[in-house]
Structure formats: C-alpha cells, structure tokens
Amino acid sequence: MRSVLESNGRPLELSELEFSLISKFILEKAGIDLNLKKMPLIKARLAGRIRMLGMKSYRQYLKHVKDDPTQKELVRMIDKLTTNKTSFFREVEHFDFIKKNILRQRDLKKEPLRVWSAGCSSGQEPYSLTILLKEEYRYLTKEDFQMLATDISAEMVNKARLGVYEEDTMEDLPAAYMLKYFTKVAAPESRTKYKVRDDLKQHVRIARLNLISEWPMKGPFDFILCRNVMIYFNRELRENLVHRYGKLLKPGGYLFIGLSESIGGLLGELEYVQPAIYCKPQ
Ligand SMILES: C[S@@+](CC[C@H](N)C(=O)[O-])C[C@H]1O[C@@H](n2cnc3c(N)ncnc32)[C@H](O)[C@@H]1O
Structure with a gap:
C-alpha cells in the first residue's frame, strides 16, 4: 500500500x-x-x-x-x-423475479407501480429496473411507473443524476439496451461514455438520504430494493430498517436485499419468499 x-x-x-x-x-x-x-x-x-x-x-x-x-x-x-460498488442488472435473479412475479401480474394503467431503491449508489440499479419496465410495457408513462432512488453519498447522488457511465463499466448491459436507452457522449480525449436517455430518466427521482435519519416520504411502495447496503450496519440498525421498510410497503409488497446479506431473525412482519426476497403479507 x-x-x-x-x-x-x-x-x-x-x-x-x-x-x-x-x-x-x-x-x-x-x-x-x-x-x-x-x-x-x-x-x-x-x-x-x-x-x-x-x-x-x-x-x-x-x-x-x-x-x-x-x-x-x-x-x-x-x-x-462508503463502498459504492454496483453494476447494471446486478444480481439478475431479482430482475427475473420482478418480471415474472410482479410486472406480468399487473396492469400498470390500473395499478401504477411505485418503487424505492434505498442505497442506489451511482444509479445503475434504478436505471436497470426502469429498462426492465420499458421492455415489459411499450407505452410506459411517468404515471405508470415512478421510482425514488436515494443514497447517503453526495458524490454518488450526483453521478446517478448525471447518468453518464464509462463503456467498460457497462459490460453487464446487453448491447441492444445500450443502443436503445443510452446515447454516446463525445469525449475523444478520454474513454467512451454513455448517457442515460431522458425518457428513462423521467421515471427516476434521485435524492440524498441518510437511511438512519428521518424519511420524508410516506410511501407506500410496491417494492423496496435495499441491496448490499445493510451489510455495513449492525444488527440493531438492520432490524430497525427492516421494520421501517415493512411499514412503507403495500400489503403484498416486497423487500429485496443483497444475495450475500442476511436478515434472518429480524423479519418482523415480513415473510421469507426466496433468497434475499421478503414479502409483506396481504
Ligand atoms: C455497495 S453500494 C450498493 C448499490 C446498489 N444497491 C447495488 O446493490 O448495486 C452501497 C451503497 O449504500 C450507500 N449507503 C451506505 N450507508 C448509507 C446510509 N446510512 N444511508 C444511505 N445510503 C447508504 C453507500 O453510499 C453506497 O452507495
């Protein structure tokens, strides 16, 4: 070192x-x-x-x-x-679950979707989810789907708002999505970068929020992604957060955590569905 x-x-x-x-x-x-x-x-x-x-x-x-x-x-x-490691479609099992068990089960025109990415880092998580929505619903409007994405890091919040990523950090993103949802940023002097298109961005509201402070939003959310964030917190804090997430979820809503994390014994009203996915009973 x-x-x-x-x-x-x-x-x-x-x-x-x-x-x-x-x-x-x-x-x-x-x-x-x-x-x-x-x-x-x-x-x-x-x-x-x-x-x-x-x-x-x-x-x-x-x-x-x-x-x-x-x-x-x-x-x-x-x-x-803070450690801000993230990538597009990270832990893809969650995106598959969302597609099969949430998106394909509902008509967004009748029941709009509200989601929170808590600890969104530089924005790859909320933008990946928005791409999934766009792929599933051809005529997706801002009313059909809105997402809140928050992080404690001011630097990450700025990056997420900017939505500009270097090509070599986008390898998990299928090339077709890159063409469809990003525009190449002219930067001849440096590495090639891509910027998220506005029609994707319009669904995502990005804000700085410390998870251990008061939360201004009331919810309710259809699901909350808090993946690879609670790993840094002690048991007491994780328990408190899981409880607060439960309160903000709609009945039938889901909490997603990172695949290498555990909240066993801290579930409160939530029920285990499959690894790293929990549900608030109806
Ligand atoms: C490893 S990244 C995870 C990003 C994304 N959720 C994923 O799974 O790819 C963890 C993020 O949690 C954020 N974080 C850590 N402590 C936080 C806190 N108290 N409140 C809000 N965000 C926090 C960090 O700034 C970092 O961007």
Whole structure:
C-alpha cells in the first residue's frame, strides 16, 4: 500500500484511539459499522483529504468535521468511507423475479407501480429496473411507473443524476439496451461514455438520504430494493430498517436485499419468499 504521509512529508499515523473515535462518530452519523480490520482502509481513504487540508492528524481532521456547521465535510468524509460498488442488472435473479412475479401480474394503467431503491449508489440499479419496465410495457408513462432512488453519498447522488457511465463499466448491459436507452457522449480525449436517455430518466427521482435519519416520504411502495447496503450496519440498525421498510410497503409488497446479506431473525412482519426476497403479507 502507498505510504500515508503528512503534507510535510512525515508519515501520517492513525492510532487505535483515533480509529475508535472515527468509527464511533461514523456509526452515529451513518450507521456504518467499522471494525478494526477496516483500520488500514480508513487510514488510506482519509489520508488524501487530511493532506489536502494541510492537517497533521486524523484527530485534527475529526475535530474539523465535527466543527463544520454546514456538515459539508461530514458528507465528504462519508463519501470517502462508503463502498459504492454496483453494476447494471446486478444480481439478475431479482430482475427475473420482478418480471415474472410482479410486472406480468399487473396492469400498470390500473395499478401504477411505485418503487424505492434505498442505497442506489451511482444509479445503475434504478436505471436497470426502469429498462426492465420499458421492455415489459411499450407505452410506459411517468404515471405508470415512478421510482425514488436515494443514497447517503453526495458524490454518488450526483453521478446517478448525471447518468453518464464509462463503456467498460457497462459490460453487464446487453448491447441492444445500450443502443436503445443510452446515447454516446463525445469525449475523444478520454474513454467512451454513455448517457442515460431522458425518457428513462423521467421515471427516476434521485435524492440524498441518510437511511438512519428521518424519511420524508410516506410511501407506500410496491417494492423496496435495499441491496448490499445493510451489510455495513449492525444488527440493531438492520432490524430497525427492516421494520421501517415493512411499514412503507403495500400489503403484498416486497423487500429485496443483497444475495450475500442476511436478515434472518429480524423479519418482523415480513415473510421469507426466496433468497434475499421478503414479502409483506396481504
Ligand atoms: C455497495 S453500494 C450498493 C448499490 C446498489 N444497491 C447495488 O446493490 O448495486 C452501497 C451503497 O449504500 C450507500 N449507503 C451506505 N450507508 C448509507 C446510509 N446510512 N444511508 C444511505 N445510503 C447508504 C453507500 O453510499 C453506497 O452507495
């Protein structure tokens, strides 16, 4: 790993005490549970910002974050510490389930669909779902399908809003969808990029939202995708979130989590359907 230096060239050390102060703060502010194993990662991810601000220690940086009344530095810090890995049609089993068990069972003109992607990262998840809807319903209107996509990271929210992706990050997207739903962005000096078309974008409202804070929306949603997000949260927080998701779902609605996650024992009113899919009984 690249050595972590202060702006004056001296090594920037992260003590266990500083790490525990930072992890306590991040747990409180974002729900993210950083264990000791994450110490090298935290050290590396915050070092650049500390150097840029000309600071001498992690403790000084933490104080700076806490003292900032605008919370802009807190947002920056969270941006640095979150993992935003995502891709188009990630965990494709969920898209198959949605197609067969939800979309093909209903007439959207009679019963519009409302969905929430909670922890949407840079937008591939909500746009993949919108493509699925467009493929299933030829005359899909904004009234038929609306989606809310939220993330705590300001940087990811901006990326999702922009909807511009580098070609080599789009390999899971069938070529036909690329032609139909994206336009090539002229960027001769850099790698080829594609921009989501407006007719896809019009279905997706993107906002910054911290899942551990109050939620302004009332729902109800037909389904909620919270995939590969709760993995960073402790049991208490996951239980609380699952309970709150249950309240926002329509009876018969579904909660999707990541395939490698588990909410066994925390289901509350939800019922297991198949791996990583849960249903609120009718
Ligand atoms: C690994 S990405 C998952 C993206 C997408 N759902 C998927 O499965 O491909 C996890 C996302 O959760 C977001 N996240 C982490 N903590 C959060 C919180 N407290 N509130 C809202 N979003 C959060 C991160 O910023 C990140 O973009």
